[in-house]
Amino acid sequence: MTQEAGTQKTLAQMAEEVLRCGDGRAKAALSRKYAAMWREARKAGNPPPLGTANPPLQPARPARPELLDPRDVPRRKPGTPEGRIAILHAIAHIELNAVDLHWDIIARFTDVPFPMGFYDDWVQSADEEAKHFNLICDRLEAMDSHYGALAAHAGMWRAAEDTAEDIMGRLAVVPMVLEARGLDVTPGMIQIFKSAKDKETVAALEVIYAEEVHHVAYGSKWFHFLCGRENLDPVVAFHDLVRRYFPSGTKAPFNEEKRAEAGLPPDFYWPLSEEHPRR
Ligand SMILES: [Fe+2]
Ligand SMILES: [Fe+2]
Numbered sequence: 001m002t003q004e005a006g007t008q009k010t011l012a013q014m015a016e017e018v019l020r021c022g023d024g025r026a027k028a029a030l031s032r033k034y035a036a037m038w039r040e041a042r043k044a045g046n047p048p049p050l051g052t053a054n055p056p057l058q059p060a061r062p063a064r065p066e067l068l069d070p071r072d073v074p075r076r077k078p079g080t081p082e083g084r085i086a087i088l089h090a091i092a093h094i095e096l097n098a099v100d101l102h103w104d105i106i107a108r109f110t111d112v113p114f115p116m117g118f119y120d121d122w123v124q125s126a127d128e129e130a131k132h133f134n135l136i137c138d139r140l141e142a143m144d145s146h147y148g149a150l151a152a153h154a155g156m157w158r159a160a161e162d163t164a165e166d167i168m169g170r171l172a173v174v175p176m177v178l179e180a181r182g183l184d185v186t187p188g189m190i191q192i193f194k195s196a197k198d199k200e201t202v203a204a205l206e207v208i209y210a211e212e213v214h215h216v217a218y219g220s221k222w223f224h225f226l227c228g229r230e231n232l233d234p235v236v237a238f239h240d241l242v243r244r245y246f247p248s249g250t251k252a253p254f255n256e257e258k259r260a261e262a263g264l265p266p267d268f269y270w271p272l273s274e275e276h277p278r279r
Pocket of ligand 1: 128
């Protein structure tokens, strides 16, 4: 049956719909709904066609939070309730961006042939990011705040725009640099909430920490897949792409254990961090 018959939405159409949804909670709900539909259809052996889409260069976003240059986002002390709300607000912003990033990789690169497992992995990741966004929004609301109450970083979609036409660049920068960075910094954040005896937030962050390892691993898996297909040395290709699209490089200290678990050995990231010694 053809897509034109209107009987079944394609995966790319679902992805585009999530990207064009401007409300945070509604975007998360749509992400979870389409992920569940995809999983069930795959299990039944009847997945929707991949199709093609016209994803926006920038996804739709709510009117709030106000987006500022990272240098202008006020910093607050983590030892105070306001500081902890600011940390959670920043995480919620990252998670909402991540929902869009994972649907964008599905919608934008339909011309690149991949095994079905590629779509399973990014649909799963998009579902988990929506869950993370909801978990953190719930914590903000329990603290009498909400996503949108504070300003957030404007630059977070930059990596997606820069790699909109380069699937290998996208995999190198988004899961293998940015999401891997999340693995480095999350234990410190968990510690902040442990010190504040906020068990609910600690539990939410531990869910996020465990699931993010898979997102980095999916990035590494599909990056290596493409290198294998193109007969490229993965380490050399990774370094070239990060230098091109993410010139600020990778920064120590690294969570070597979780990075290893995610299929990211030190020869990928150490040489890049040495090009940019910590200031
Ligand atoms: Fe996440
Ligand atoms: Fe993630």
